[in-house]
Amino acid sequence: MSKVRVLVGTRKGAFILTADGKRDKWEVNGPYFAGWEMYHVKGSPADPNRIYASQTSGWFGQILQRSSDGGKTWETPGGEKMPKPGEIPAGQSNKFVYDTSPETGKPLTTHEFYDGTQHPWEFKRVWHLEPSLTDPDTVYAGVEDAAIFRTTDGAKTWHELAGLRGHGTGPKWQPGAGGLGLHTIILDPSNPGRIYIAISAAGAFRTDDAGKTWKPINRGLKSSYIPDPNAEVGHCVHHMAMHRLRPNVLFMQKHWDVMRSDNAGDLWQEVSGNLPTDFGFVIDVHAHEPETIYVVPIKSDSEHFPLEGKLRVYRSRTGGNEWEALTKGLPQSNCYVNVLRDAMAVDQLDSCGVYFGTTGGQVYASSDAGDNWAPIVRDLPAVLSVEVQTLP
Amino acid sequence: MIRVILPQHLRTLARVEGEVQVEVVGLATQRSVLDALEARYPMLCGTMRDHATQKRRPFIRFFACEEDLSLESPDTPLPEAVATGAEPFLVVGAIAGG
Numbered sequence: 001m002s003k004v005r006v007l008v009g010t011r012k013g014a015f016i017l018t019a020d021g022k023r024d025k026w027e028v029n030g031p032y033f034a035g036w037e038m039y040h041v042k043g044s045p046a047d048p049n050r051i052y053a054s055q056t057s058g059w060f061g062q063i064l065q066r067s068s069d070g071g072k073t074w075e076t077p078g079g080e081k082m083p084k085p086g087e088i089p090a091g092q093s094n095k096f097v098y099d100t101s102p103e104t105g106k107p108l109t110t111h112e113f114y115d116g117t118q119h120p121w122e123f124k125r126v127w128h129l130e131p132s133l134t135d136p137d138t139v140y141a142g143v144e145d146a147a148i149f150r151t152t153d154g155a156k157t158w159h160e161l162a163g164l165r166g167h168g169t170g171p172k173w174q175p176g177a178g179g180l181g182l183h184t185i186i187l188d189p190s191n192p193g194r195i196y197i198a199i200s201a202a203g204a205f206r207t208d209d210a211g212k213t214w215k216p217i218n219r220g221l222k223s224s225y226i227p228d229p230n231a232e233v234g235h236c237v238h239h240m241a242m243h244r245l246r247p248n249v250l251f252m253q254k255h256w257d258v259m260r261s262d263n264a265g266d267l268w269q270e271v272s273g274n275l276p277t278d279f280g281f282v283i284d285v286h287a288h289e290p291e292t293i294y295v296v297p298i299k300s301d302s303e304h305f306p307l308e309g310k311l312r313v314y315r316s317r318t319g320g321n322e323w324e325a326l327t328k329g330l331p332q333s334n335c336y337v338n339v340l341r342d343a344m345a346v347d348q349l350d351s352c353g354v355y356f357g358t359t360g361g362q363v364y365a366s367s368d369a370g371d372n373w374a375p376i377v378r379d380l381p382a383v384l385s386v387e388v389q390t391l392p
Numbered sequence: 393m394i395r396v397i398l399p400q401h402l403r404t405l406a407r408v409e410g411e412v413q414v415e416v417v418g419l420a421t422q423r424s425v426l427d428a429l430e431a432r433y434p435m436l437c438g439t440m441r442d443h444a445t446q447k448r449r450p451f452i453r454f455f456a457c458e459e460d461l462s463l464e465s466p467d468t469p470l471p472e473a474v475a476t477g478a479e480p481f482l483v484v485g486a487i488a489g490g
Contacts, residue, residue, distance in 0.1 A: 034404075035400075035401060036401065057401065058451060059399075059401070059449070059451040059452065059485040059486065060401055060402060060405075060439040060440075060449070060452075060485070061438050061439055061442075061449060062438065063405065063435070063439070076405070076434075076435040078434065079433075079434045079435030079437075090434030090437070091430055091434030091435060091436070091437025091438070092437070093435075094437070094438045094439075094443070095437070095438060095443040095444075096443075097443060097444045123444075
């Protein structure tokens with residue numbers, strides 16, 4: 001029987017939740033890396049036993065963890081032994097140094113700061129890890145201050161894909177309230193050269209040559225809170241999602257507005273429709289129905305909790321515009337949690353499972369595409385990320 | 393032999409308990425002690441000083457013999473008692489936040 005493994009990153013450690021295909025009885029393991037902020041934990045599609053985790057701390061900086069046995073044991077790649085002559089220097093797995101080479105790094109000096117002045121790029125943490133679809137040793141990392149890095153040696157060393165920051169609009173990127181983070185990386189399963197990313201608050205970008213060159217894909221976005229609402233960059237994109245069978249169709253939860261693009265991001269249209277509020281962070285797509293999407297509406301940019309204290313997932317079966325509230329099993333009074341941008345995921349079982357975590361420490365699961373919900377755990381630290389692995 | 397006391401999170405990361413001891417070549421300074429620590433425990437690279445600049449991370453402090461040595465030059469010799477192993481070199485996470 002199939003098995004599901006839910007990888008949860010929280011403010012104070014990581015947790016691994018497992019169940020069989022029925023998804024009614026859960027085993028909770030953790031905390032792993034207790035006391036550390038676990039921004040993201042994600043498994044390799046090419047080898048589900050290979051899992052990567054971003055472990056961070058304001059005191060001690062960034063750590064990269066890797067498991068090769070499905071999360072039972074962990075290691076800091078390259079930190080396990082002294083290097084022999086000629087080997088890669090040890091202790092590089094958390095070394096994220098911006099490219100300053102004359103060829104690609106020269107224009108990468110500053111971005112816009114909150115006060116409008118230019119500010120040097122300073123690495124702070126890894127927000128998102130996106131393992132390759134085909135190679136367990138290749139992973140992309142989205143970092144703050146916004147940049148994308150790649151490892152091809154299982155996270156022992158990382159190198160920036162500098163074309164993103166170097167394509168020209170970098171000096172106009174400004175941090176969102178949570179920082180200038182590159183938080184979304186989507187790999188196109190039909191085109192190895194195509195990658196989508198999103199940055200708060202710069203917007204969405206696409207490469208078609210595996211990261212050498214990038215272009216902004218923000219046409220159609222309208223953000224009334226920036227000087228030019230239709231600007232090429234500067235939009236606070238919160239998250240994006242794609243169905244693997246329709247990689248040209250993208251869905252986006254922007255700061256305000258739920259959007260979709262049917263041409264790989266070249267043009268966006270709003271599909272907020274009848275949502276009670278279109279502010280939010282998460283967005284995801286059903287595993288088998290490319291037009292079924294999920295969001296969790298949040299009251300506003302200054303009140304990061306559900307409307308009326310009711311935790312409601314909204315589902316559209318029409319690719320947007322027409323939304324229905326999913327409430328069975330979710331608290332419908334006095335609920336004032338948030339659901340952060342990387343804290344929703346779906347499994348691949350026939351009856352699609354949907355999962356999300358809250359800043360109140362609950363992880364909710366639905367084994368019937370959102371019709372009914374139940375908490376897997378209720379009292380974890382604030383949940384930063386949720387990912388799901390569907391195992392044979 | 394230099395005795396070093398690491399904060400709990402770094403002990404966990406390095407998979408050690410209690411004090412650690414490192415050998416330094418030449419003068420015992422902040423730099424030579426941290427170099428020796430990182431060589432023996434590579435997973436600590438970047439956790440006490442920045443990978444790129446080698447500057448002390450803002451919320452890390454260094455103490456020895458009841459003195460705060462954080463603002464000393466990294467090449468200033470450490471107190472004799474640290475160099476001889478009579479007193480430990482303390483790496484401390486600043487008390488801030490929760």
